[in-house]
Amino acid sequence: MEAVSPSPSDAPPLPKPTGGKAVAADRAAGGTAGERYHDRVASWLTAFAMAWSIIGMTAGVYVAAELVWPTIDFGREWLSYGRLRTLHTNAVIFGFGVSALMGTAFYSVQRTCHVPLFAPRLAWFCALAWQAGVLAGGISLLAGWNGGKEYAELEWPFDIAITVVWVCFAIVFFGTIAKRRIKPIYVSNWFYGGLIIVIAMLHLVNSLAIPVTLSKSYSLFAGAQDAIVQWWYGHNAVGFLLTGGFLGMLYYFLPKHAGRPIWSYRLSIVAFWAFTYSYIWAGPHHLHYNAVPEWVQSLGMVMSLVLLAPSWATLVNGVMTVAGAWEKLRTDPALKFIVLSLAFYGLATFEGPMMSIRSVNVVSHFTDWTIGHVHSGALGWNAMITFGAFYFLVPRLMGASLHSVRLANIHFWLALAGTMLYILAMWGAGVSQGLLWLSLDDIGELSFSFKDIMASMAPYYALRLVAGLIFLSGALLMAYNLAMTGKGRRTVAASPPATAAA
């Protein structure tokens, strides 16, 4: 049944029945009287995401400082680099990233389907259980529980908990799509849906393990097999969580923000399928020159290069959409974040395939260049697109204008400066390391010792620490700004467009 939105310029809006019986009658006839979107869960997820961003980035700044001054763990295991680093990665990816994705997914899927969330209580369960899981998981990491797999360090009890919550997430999300009132499934839902399905598959397979005690399990896979499974998971956690999901965010919030439709909708559909198809193969580029078959490495390399095209298709779509909305930049500080996120998205999605090429990877592998690449994506793309979406979303949810446009503008420059400084510091460190580690003297032996090289990296690590502090200070400003915007307010009610009751 097609929904028809009467254009307000055509006719006066349909009178909304308010009495209980009238509402029931209207509903029975397929109308939307009195319906409200379930937005409070999105408001809370936004707040949780901001909290995790502060916690995760603070942990990051601390470990950055530890690389400059190793004694600041004061001999305590829970403050050690090994444990605190995993707190950093898990807090920013699973705390900040997933909360932001879940919140924006719940917000946008209802709206693009013209129907309130399916099973709203289950949505609340997802949101709150996820926070509890990340919190408990973070504590377990500080306690030394660690499965040894990157981005999958949490031990088996948490893996089970993640599975349960993720299934509920899928039920809410796909249930909402199933009861949609308009026929087309908007492209952002494809990206979010892809995120949910692929992460489920990756998580289940990579987490297969034999538990020994509550805090210790052994992976079902071993050796080279384990490496391949881990990086099939690891790279696609980046691909479908940190890229795909956030593309869903982009495809919904950019047109909303700009007040214009996506420049080429058809391109976005082709981009989705090409992206989903090619990304899943890219994992082996983490394993160049390792003990995995060469054809596996080559396959990973080639598909990583193929991936450049669909990634940049979205870049073009974003840039051309926003080009037509330039007047909004005058009044909207948040649009600047989205514009800049596109530039860094372009950089990161070009740098990644480039670093997948064997002859580049042989120098860049294990160096800080990889860290620089990760953060150009994490800070420049993920964080900035989320900041842009939240600066738009929170005033909307709270029914108030942003507390301080000036602070948001300052945040913008801090975010840009922090990201650029981080990238440059890590490029400098990484290329230096790569060259020095491989340098041969005239009798064909390594010229420099690993220890000496790493000791000389301290100035770059100090620069990176400054960069992180700058970025964190911007995030703190934002948290304050959003808190002030929402202070003393409740989530505003919004309704689906009116349907012509049959």
Add this chain to the structure above:
Amino acid sequence: MTWFIFAGDMLVMAFMAALAVWVLWGGSKEAADEAARIPLKDELDSSKDDPSDG
């Protein structure tokens, strides 16, 4: 084993190609444009999102 992977990959490629063809020539431009406007018309008071609306 390699053969199976290759065959499966070719099937997926065929699917992708068919999809690309369908998207580019099958669906009407109007349908695509209409779908692109979904985010701009998804609340009761859509005039705050869609400048061409009201």
Add this chain to the structure above:
Amino acid sequence: MSDALGLSALPRLVTQPMAVFKALSESAPEGHRVFFQLILPLSLIPPVLAYVGGSAFGWRLGGGEPLMMPAQSLTLISLAYFFAMVFGLVSSAAVSAWMAATYGAQRAFGTHLALAGLVAAPVILASAAHLAPHVFINMLVLIPALIWSLYLLYRGLPEALAIPPERGMLMATALAGYLLVAIVSLLGITVALWSGGIGPAIGV
């Protein structure tokens, strides 16, 4: 007007940058004049300084004694550096000219070329740091210069192309995106050349 766009424009770029960009928007310098009066001289500065610093002091990456390279290697590297500079400036101008239609900023190619040169000037002049050939010191000097160049890009582009500041912000960001990709490509190509045997001997 276009003779104000040689190296002689640079002092005014420091004292009255917006005036220089405004003068650019009011003139239509020919591409080849800008190329020979601005682009070529600017492109010579970093490679020459790198050669001098490298041959006099060697290059230190951190990790011990400075690397003294034979004169032939230094010459080849400086030559490659020069061509990379020219290519970078000309290609940036070409990309800028290509993007201009989207932002209502269509101008003669010479204007875009001059814009590229003026915006890049702070970083190029900061390559004086190559005389102290330590990578980290170079970074410390070049990063503030880069900030200054980015400031010139964001403030100067709308002025030079006579478009509203908001449109200028979008175009400047798109150009900055190209520049980031170009720089990282340079890193990748350099490293790939090393792996291929062209450059320092590395154990691959």
